[in-house]
Each structure stands twice: as C-alpha cells, then as structure tokens.
Amino acid sequence: MTASLDSHNDTTLIARIKKGDERAFAQLVKRYEQTVWGFAFKLCRNKEKAEESFQDTFINVFRKIDQFDSRSKFSTWLYTIVANNCLMNRRKRKLEGLLESLDEAPDIENEDVQRQLATWDDSPVEVMMNKELREQMDAAIQELPDEYKVVFVLRDLEEKTAEETAKILKLSVPAVKSRLRRSRIFLRHKLHGLMTA
C-alpha cells in the first residue's frame, strides 16, 4: 500500500496528511529524510545535534502541516523549518565586525597576499581530506555565526539558488550574496594554514 504512495506528488501527500493519513506522512518522511538529515548535519557538524534537529523538524512538520500553503514549494518550507531550528540557538554575533571587514578586497598588490594566494595553487585537495583537515573545517565553520553558516550551507553545499535561499531564510537576494561572500572568504582564511602547511 505504501508503494502506491511513492508516485504521489508532495501536494497529494500533504492533502492526505491533512486528512490524518499516517501512511502519507511516513511516505513524506521517507522522501525527505536524507535531505533533512544532510542539511541538519551540515549546519550542526555534530551527530547528536543533527539528530535532535531531524526529530524537531519532522515533529514541526506534523504539527504545522495545516499551516502549509500548498501553492508554495514543500522543500522550501522544510528547509525553513530546519534553518529556524538551527537559528533558535543562535550565538552572539561576536564575529559580525570581522565578517563585515571581509567586504573589502584584499590588497593583492601586496607581496604577502600574493604569496598566500599562490600557495593554494599547489595543494591537491584530494589528499588533504584527512582527520586534521576535517577537524579544522568543523572548527572553521562553527566559528561562523549561524546566520552566515546557513547561507553558505544552502548556497554552496545544498546548491540552492540565491533566490531560493532568500526565500527560505526570508532575506533579500543582496543580503544572501553578501553573507555568502563573507562566509567563503572567512572559511578560506581559516583553512589557509592547512593548505600551506
């Protein structure tokens, strides 16, 4: 019986869930569990927290499904719920000033900056994915304030467009672009030591 629900689109499944069809809800979870889990893990960088976020997200979906406007895209709504779960615990924006300073272009006429740029050229990324690098990557992304991290994850890792990211986070497209630029430069700067070691 569940198999027959496979072919239903999200709108049909959601209409069934609204009528109390538990199997339709199970089908919706099956369809989106990897999306929610992957996104939650990329945001939390921690299995326990990702699990918590996974649970909270689908429980929220179940509780609030009546509020979902079927004219919207379900995945956009879902991403918004996961992001809100993550942002609920947002930390103080102690790095805000530093991130804003990243809007200025680096002085690429400067010899030190030129040396820094050149050294990345020789780093084969395939051989760099070791434990030390993963730890550094976790530490770097965790230093980003959540409202920046979520933009980086949506745009670069989930490959959402700037427009969809803006819709998910209820931001303007220029705000998405600005946060993405700062996040990328910040992460690049944080990984620099390893890429040149």
Added chain:
Amino acid sequence: MKQSHGNIKKHIHTLSCGKVYEHLCDNLDAKLDSESCRRIKAHIKGCKNCSALLDSLKKTVYLYKQYPAPALPEQSRKKLFAVIHMEKAKKRPAR
C-alpha cells in the same frame, strides 16, 4: 554577442581587482553570459592574483562539499515515529 579580442583586453584594464572581488563570490562557476560576467571572466583570465583568489575560494567550497556526512541512524527514524504516534494520540478527541 561575441566580443573581439581587443575589447576583452580593454576590459581587463578597465575593471579593477576590487570591483572584480565584489562580484567574484556571487557565483564561482557562473556560466552566465551577461556583459558584466564576461568582463569579470576576462579580468580573471588575465589577472594572476584574482585567478589565484578565485581558485582558493573554489577549493574551500570543494573541500566542504567533499566532507563526508554520516548515514542517518536507523534509531532516529524509529524515535521519530514513536513521537509522532504519541502526537497523534494527543490529537485524537477523548471519548
């Protein structure tokens, strides 16, 4: 519309690295064919430093993309449906 080689050369000189930096991060692999995109690409092609910066940004993103995510634990799914079951019981009107 194709640009002549001479025009591209001119753009390399008319666009500053700072201006390129502003747009560099919008879309690292932009395949857009707008006039501004062509100008930025032309600048990067001819500018060693902007090209190195773009490359390092691409590597940063690539590294995060390659980061392996663990599989969803089976117990998470079970736990979820146990909670949903309780939620449903709460929703049901008492007789």
